[in-house]
Amino acid sequence: MNNGILPKHSAVEEKLHRSNSSASWTRPLSLPIPGVRTRRLRILVPNVGVGSLRSSRGRRSRGPVLVCFACMALFLTVMVFSRNKTNKWTENWQPSNADSSTLVFRREDLQRIWKWEIASGHFPSSQPIPKQIGLKTAPMNPALPYQGRKPSRYRSSTEDQDTDTYGVGSKRVYLDIQSVYPNVAYPPRPVPGSVADMDIIMKYCNFSTGKYVRDCLEVLRIGGGLDNGRRLRRGNTDDWKYIYQEQNSTQFEYDITPDTNPATTPRRALVGEQKVDPDVGLVKKRGSEWEAQVVFPPTLKHRPSSALKTPCDPENPRVYHMFWTGPFTDKPYLALLSFLFTQNTGMHIRDYPADSPVCRPQFWMWINPGPAASVPNPSAKRDMFKMLKNSPWASPFLHPRFKDVIQFKLWNTTEQLDGVPEIKDEWRSFKTLFNSGGHVISVPSEKKETTTVTTSGNDTAAATKKGEEEDMLNRTGSKSSSSYDRLSVILSDMARFILCHRFGGIYLDADTIFLRDWEELWGWKGAFAYRWSRLEKYNTAVLRMHKGSALGTFLFRTALKNGLDFHPMTVSMYTADAFIEPLLLRLPDALFDSAWLNTENFQRDRPPQPYFTEFAEFFDTPAQNSAAPQALGFDGFFKGAYSYHFHNFWWKPFDPSRNWPDLGPRFKAGEDAVRAALEEDSVKAKAKEVPLTTQKDATSPSSTIEEKSKNDPIENDKRDLDWATVLKRTFEAYIRGERPNMYGEWLQW
Template structure:
């Protein structure tokens, strides 16, 4: 009789002998293990991808080898426990990693969200989009076209000056080989040396009307992907734009930093031989035996979009050929979206607009400068909660509320009527105005609030049979089942705990709608202008800016052309992807379609100079000012609090075009003077705001009768306060704007 620890052959079931050598149950077993072929610890399995003729390769552990290894080292019982423990550890590790990344995600979705392709356009449509944008002058760049687009002949580029391109002779190129360059036949460029000239060196000169920013040069000096510092980028922007007021501390040649140019004389369009005209078709049309969309991963369970019907390309017209720098195909419109009571946030955005842009307010309104194109600021107001539409009297009610608001009423002054316009937002009207959406968006009206794949459901009771939500009262409220979600009724963000998430999601969509319908630039309401945008208007392409360290878009600044092919692509793609316009999702749209070059991702140094520092990047060489978090703008740390008053507006990210302070809607810019301080002309609004902040103030006193002492003010002023008071001093007529121009009433 054998013991329980013995096998039938009489040997004990032990993995190793007392001297450490392995013990085998038989010689045959030992030979098999010693002479077995080496086996990989991993194996590959292939899973079919729905909708594609491809398989997904997954590398997984080789369970057979793992099983043999464990049971050769341990007894059967211990081996089973070890294998079970290993499996449980792997599961918990994967779960912990997924949870951690899910919490740190920036877009509101987990790291596994939107991994599948979003592409719904085939190669021929993508080629049409590239061709249309290039021929319309929307690609004044020498950057390459992705070879995946499949163009076989370089397109003619009317916005790019002629340049030498290294070409491979056709006899050495394989038939149908894709190309990546364009052939420039646009005007020659004259790069400007912009600087203040004596004796007018106290303020920088205005940009030359019709000048253009060469964003290729800016990318060379500012692109974070190539390890460029925000500090160095701002220096190039500052000196190349003449914002150093002639204080040339750099003694070397800075010609390479000139990034602003004028288009000079026209260049004749290259003559294409008659024999080659038939071949001058950049669109690949392969034979039926070849898949024309090979290599393009289509969105699963979705059909390719039908051929795009695009209008004729626009004619690229240099500014010197126009009677003024106003181009009808390139309107200079700034758009901003606002929901809820008018506060100091849009107030400061509008004030900075007056302080920086070339509005010609230093000239009498009866004698304007007709050669200059004045930009306009369109402030779009959603009069109710994001999930509601206004009542029939909403437009009248909106202007009555603006007139009674001390923060809004100054901008209704007739002096600003040609440059600031308040407009009412209506979701149904706006979506019906987009040709690519108007016939289909109603099928998704219950999923309009989609952010990064996360949908906030809004159940609407539309008894009237209309296409929008019903409304009640002055502002309108959506009928929500159970009325359980207070978030649906919010109008504006009053604190960090009562964030108006729906309005933010609605604004994600609104910016694309407004730019596609009207053209121009969209800016988030937490944005402050820091310089004239003349040369950015001159660059006719589309752009947004980088999401900090990530190669994604942040559409807090978005430039798009009216009715463009790029816009058609974005709306049709969004329609097939749940009308999701979150910037992370838009980044995937353009990446999947190889269209990132048509929506240029500019460095955030131009519009959001503090972002990298707030995420602990580039802190060894930070820009001025040095913010370690966005709250430093409102509450400047004591060790840095001498800078705002000593340096003023000129010391705040000098060179950047704007500053994005990232929300903080509930933080006042100027806590000790939380009211519009615009002088006697707007004294009534100031008095109303003062009474709201200081109930003990006698209601019969005017603002001028209120005795103030400098000792009552905060000793160290924060950056937000300094900027607000600077803009207000200009409107009061106590100082000129940043270019030395005095406001003429």
């Protein structure tokens, strides 16, 4: 505090000082309110009788002064109560700056987007529709349980409150998920077809309402049955049940298909009727025209899992997407291992039954083989699989045992953009595709060979800058904090929306580790991302959208008019400017990024377990806390969260002392190759320090690697293992067949 500027006394002292003064400079005046007979307006007016004004002359002139103040107050009152009489959408909304608005859709189109998503079952929430959308009636919602309509005298007008949806769907039965004796050593798998009630999760996990990550994770653990045999709560926890099943019911059948076509014949205005702009209150993007009315596909039909003919919903493919550029490293390696360790892939069954009641998830790893700005060559797919086969970190997942659940796919930017109907005819008009938060990186269409002769400091600086730009254009992956592959990051911002819109499913960043089964997240049919820490913005490190949805159409058409910018902060502007944020639910980051608030100095008074003050502590756990990883293991790592996002650190190994894939005899060749390479690098490093006469005595790495792999001295291992190391070794032990997965299932080879 700057004591030279701010007052030293408190607000309480100042209030007492004013109340004890001999006279007040203001006094209350009561005035009638036009149109309201039972109430009066109380305002403060200057007390003209203070001090010298208490003279008789002042008293004689007080009347005209009070009349002037009364007239002014009456004028202001009328203005306040009469504003926005013709606009029922903007009463509680502060319009955004027209210079920064991203909106290109009219109100009528926004209404159609809302109706399409609700009718398709993509809004299983009791959250109201923003009044700015302007719906006059409550849409029927097949994803909410049936509810009888209230008589009109008990319903408030849509002019006074937001519009609720009207549930016409199946009944919900909330589940009490617990381990049953004698199988209490591991938590039970989620019930197939179960659904997470996001309204309940928001109730207990929303940072905006003061909820702690620690408390949220406890609710997620108990409600999800993850506290097997360790339930210490003795009170009634029924309110913490957030997982339910829908009972198939044909009692209520309604035609909920919205009108997706514009009215062919507009209503004729009455004589003397004032014309009202239907888009009043919406702020259009400056310099852009309103988007031409788009045509949406027919709405989807929401069906409970019990009503499906097969365990998998064809309109809701259970596919995880991940995008990777450059050489395959331990980062996507661990993401795939965590997928096998947590998700219901059926790896514990040797011959997977065709009539299994479980919808088996798939993991699609999308590989961009070269720099983000490059064009794949005709043999790119063959070269990709050759690279994967020769990579010790990737080759284990090419094993036939994983062919039904893990697939590697080639990313081709041109092909993917052409596969999006909303932008396929227009995206080529952009000079560059690399726009992130308004920061545009130009990419030359052709590389020109130039010879630079430096003759001065300015020339040297220009050459250095040009060299840095060339290096950025040719990067394939982030090898250090100073050589960050920015273009690939920008490309991945766009890739996640393309993949979800084209194929459906859930996208995850490659710096994500699964921590539990996502069954009930798949059951929730809405679209979602998660919150950007303390800010009410999106982080799309986890993104769920539906194939060919109206929401996807909105996002791509809006992005097209805003430079094809898919940065999370920009996407947050798209949805906020159009009042469709509830259609892309912003889940609490406790579910996917439990350490984020702590790393930004929030909730440190009651942090979750483990307690990270910065993301680097996942890789380098402080000495005073480094007993926890080995003592608690996987079960002590943000138990209850669905995943963990370690935020980049691509260059930090998970297991520095054993930085190789340790998957047992079946994959020994890959392990030996990495260990040999590491040993060779070590010998080269020592050779620079050893005199030339003694270098001939150095032992060849290839001759000793097999012997060392058979007998690893414990002294070579790090004394205190970090959290990253413990998770890697836990997942690898499952693949080696030395322990079951988190649900007690053993991998069958």
